[in-house]
Amino acid sequence: MSKRTVELELATPGLDDRGQPVRVPLGVADAPDSTLPEPDLAGEHMLINLGPQHPATHGVLRLVVELDGETVVRVIPHLGYLHSGFEKLGEYRHYNQIIPLTDRTDYLSPMANNVGFALAAEKLMGIEITPRCTVLRVIACEMSRIISHMVWLGTTSIDLGAFTPFLWAFQERERIYNLQEMWTGARLTTSVTRVGGMMADIPDGFVEGLRHFTRTFPKTLAEIDRVLTRNAVWIGRTQGVGALTAAEAINHSLSGPMLRASGVPYDVRKDKPYLGYETYDFDVVVGEHGDVYDRYLVRLEECTQANRILEQALDRLPEGPINVADPRLILPPKSRAMNDMEAMIYHFKQVMEGVKAPVGEAYVGIENPKGELGNYLVSDGTAKPVRWRIRPPSFINLSALPKMAEGHLLSDLIAINASVDIVMGEVDR
């Protein structure tokens, strides 16, 4: 193979014959006629398309924004880029087969979604779960709350220009993910509940791992608090931005931290307790001004409260079975299914036919990190629901975005959108 040399002609425009850069007198030759008046742009509105592929929209959300200068006149959200038809799919699946779908709705708190669906199915079938299962589900819900709020904190601080809290928050989330992986074998798609119990009991070392987390987690929260809460830039970007009054928040059907930041002390865990939340000692965190800053404070303090609940749940975790003692509901262990005729029949019937629910309907709302997650199930007596409706908290919270953003600057729109804490898997379902 012969060597080949290529001579490139390096021509730099703008050099004079001595090789010196030519100073081009910019704009002199074709300057606009200075006698013409400046175009009057006042009253001329601009249309900006934000997303669907934009890091600050937290997923595939597309916002069409009408701007007057830099002021937002109107926001028109476009959704559905992640629509997967989960509710339709649920109508073709057994109750236990729906649980993997719930992982994928709000994928930042999969365990809490699993619990919400299982509670609705159990209400429909009239099942009372065991004490150990109840406490394990509380642990699952509160772990989800912490990871979801940590993701929110990290991504929002990035949106507003603070990088360090993002790293701290994601480190904490990683530690919970390790625990989730230990328990369920999956970090994200946990599918941890079953109708009438849990997919698996917690493994050896889990309690110690979680205790270590609850001991060390407050230190990170204190650090985040120190770096953000009294930070002048953070306060300037968040205080008085996107404020909603209590009456507006109720009228927009907001829930979760969005509702409480506006001063409405409604928490499903206190007002419609499930899983024995009334027996835990924790505070409902309520804001005052309903702006982005209060939403931040509410979520930060909710992490502390979730940590308290986790400690109490670990202290009281009872021994005993995790599943109800009903062979028609719970799959027998594999060893029995292979050796015992009766167990094999139950196994076969559950896998092939599924568990039948009586005719009726049930709605269960639980306090998810994003707000009230409702599962509404309607049964006609078969093993598959007629209708499975998810009341998606971030979908409904997002619907107040145009109201919150109007009149603010474009850069505030990013802060307001972040403060809603959306996850598009749930918004679009």
Added chain:
Amino acid sequence: MNSTVDALRATFGNAIGRGLESCGDTIVYVARESLLDAMTWLRDTPQQGYDYLVDVTAVEYRDRERPLELVYQLRSLPRGAELRVKVELDPRGDLTVDSIVPLWRGADWLERETFDMFGVSFRGHPDLRRILMWETYAEGYPLRKDFPLRGRFSRAEQVRQALAANPEAHYSMEELSIAAAYDELPADMRERLRRGERGKLPHSE
């Protein structure tokens, strides 16, 4: 059962259908014509005080003879009471009810989703457009029971439509008018936009 059902019947008489209980939740059926009045009464009567709209959705049963039900979940935050209000509609008939957006702004997107998924139209809704499916979606209403799980169009047809899609359809007429671009569009394009240019079911002609 929730005492609200009796109070509703005393106020609205025959417009209130049966009340029943399922898994501890109270359900009451309201005639379609009285929905807005009943909802206003439930929200504004001090003894009731259902100030919070939890959810709006619809249910269609597998049994073709059963009516399609609109489901409204209401809650009174001060009293902690909950009520499920239902309206029955004939799935083969007129699917129009009054919008409750004047009462609760939160109903805006929930009603749009019910329209998108079931084809129920809400009279008086300020902006009744599809929300999860795109505006030119032509396959019908996905959560209806006669809608097949895999959709009505074949994969090839879906790809063909996606490739043939009109790029300007990504903006609504309203958005184009904001950008003052509407007047600059060619006349035929404007005409297609104005018609909405819905797709067609293949072999439907």
